[in-house]
Amino acid sequence: MGLGCGGNLECYGLLQIHTYESLLENSKLADGMFKDRAYQFVDRLKWDINKNDQGLEVDEYDNPSAHYVLWVGPHGEHLGSMRLAPTISSNMIRDHFDGYFSLEASVSQTDWEVTRLCISPEAPKATLSAISAELVKGACLFGLENGVRSFVGLCFPAMLRIYRRLGWSPCVVERSHIDKSLIYAKWSVDFSTFVRLFGRTSNIATSTEMANEVLAA
Template sequence: MYLTTLRGAHGVPDGLLAAMFEARKQIFVDLLGWDLPVLAGRYEVDQFDDPRATYLILTDESGQHLGSARLLETERPHILDTLFPKLCEDAVPKGPTTQEITRFALDRHQNARRRRRVRDTLVCALADHALASGIEAYTGVAEIAWLQQILAFGWDCEPLGLPREHGATLLGALRIAIKPETPMLLARAGLVPEPIVTLRPIRHAA
């Protein structure tokens, strides 16, 4: 697999960003039925997809999107503090070394075994990115089924409050502490990433 780290998005995207935004639309809007903005009928892009967002994108040899995640700085508006602060029993975790994981997306045109391998690879890539970037914690909001998976990954993860009803589902917030031993904990819990070729990060201007 190939990992590319991109910074920033603006307007209707092209190239690798386009593939990611199109996959997000297919997953979160078409499959899950979330009420989200869609550009040009193809791309799921919201108000948090701005020049300060960071994207980790996994592709195959042909450049096809396999999985991706968006990271938001918590000292700026982000999903937990803007849309779901009531999911936190105490204050929303914020700070220069805390980022929020959002739009964790696995391309839907993969079988279950392949999706599991892409999932494991992306989770491990997020841990490695944090260790390389000085990120000490991730936060996130997740539906209950995905929340339970995240909690079972073996890393130092804790709920920030009790799950709450949101439409027809339950949502919960969590905080993941990232430490030098995090990759070992993920491996011990059974996450098996594929080897990654890291491509040169590209910065996209607004």
């Protein structure tokens, strides 16, 4: 599904929402996303996750239950993305972070997990915050159209600041007692959130400070 974008950002690409299957049908887009994820999470942030033999970051949650919100460049290239998946399926919080929090991970038809927010290193720096904002809008729209009441996910304090600047500040459900920097967060999905997010500007002339925060997160 393609979604138009107003403001100056539209000349830099288009928001798309894909199922796992439809994403794989576009090998350029899929490979670009997995390659950019490898750069961001493995090479730059040094997360303890693996790249495959093709240099792509693909894990067990890239499967038919996943959906993807992507910002696609004017030549069909990946510039940004995030992954959404129902919590009733196998998910990262329950499978890999059991015991990090006193609360049990959410398992609900109306709660979805959000993971792998990624911005391509090829995205123009002036567009970084605007692309992030469009991904957030796309996730909210997907949620409204698919009966999602909230998204849950793990993040660090830097990401909380970014989401607040984007206008979708999550509720801090709990901070991990094992890793104090790890936060279990929940984002509400409702019509008022939708109106607030879509009322914000998509103009690429956003602050250097915000762009630097996106790069650093």
